[in-house]
Amino acid sequence: MSDEPYLPKIHLVLYQPEIPHNTGALGRTCVALGAKLWLVQPLGFQLTTRQLKRAGLDYWQYLNWEMVPSWNHLIKELPEQARYFYFTKKGKTRYDTVNYQVGDVLVFGSETSGLPDSFTQREENKTLYLPMKSEVRSLNLAVSASIAGYEAVRQIGF
Numbered sequence: 001m002s003d004e005p006y007l008p009k010i011h012l013v014l015y016q017p018e019i020p021h022n023t024g025a026l027g028r029t030c031v032a033l034g035a036k037l038w039l040v041q042p043l044g045f046q047l048t049t050r051q052l053k054r055a056g057l058d059y060w061q062y063l064n065w066e067m068v069p070s071w072n073h074l075i076k077e078l079p080e081q082a083r084y085f086y087f088t089k090k091g092k093t094r095y096d097t098v099n100y101q102v103g104d105v106l107v108f109g110s111e112t113s114g115l116p117d118s119f120t121q122r123e124e125n126k127t128l129y130l131p132m133k134s135e136v137r138s139l140n141l142a143v144s145a146s147i148a149g150y151e152a153v154r155q156i157g158f
Contacts, residue, residue: 008036018044025142091129100152
């Protein structure tokens with residue numbers, strides 16, 4: 001056992017998630033990636049929700065996660081030099097063209113509303129998208145965050 005603090009490879013942020021199984025599934029993915037999961041309130045469910053635990057199975061005990069009451073609180077908790085990337089179907093840059101670094105913060109909005117325009121307009125050059133055929137409006141939140149998380153950690157190194 002090392003006395004050094006645990007440093008996650010990346011941070012995956014769910015801004016006001018609404019569906020417990022998405023959060024549970026992403027929690028399991030974070031364990032696999034060595035990522036930290038951040039949940040920004042309000043949540044659309046209780047953390048004791050059965051579906052959340054079911055989706056995370058027995059991995060929840062290994063998950064490095066934190067819930068914060070607001071976006072401003074999250075900003076204060078993360079390192080000042082952290083780079084933020086905002087995922088939205090209106091993104092300007094394809095997610096796999098970014099050169100990810102240890103400590104990057106990948107931010108995803110709620111299942112029904114996505115991220116507020118104030119996030120994406122403020123840092124338009126850091127808005128990313130996942131390519132998809134026009135017949136599909138969007139991907140599932142847990143799927144999107146997993147795709148992006150795996151690309152970031154693939155670049156950084158498992």
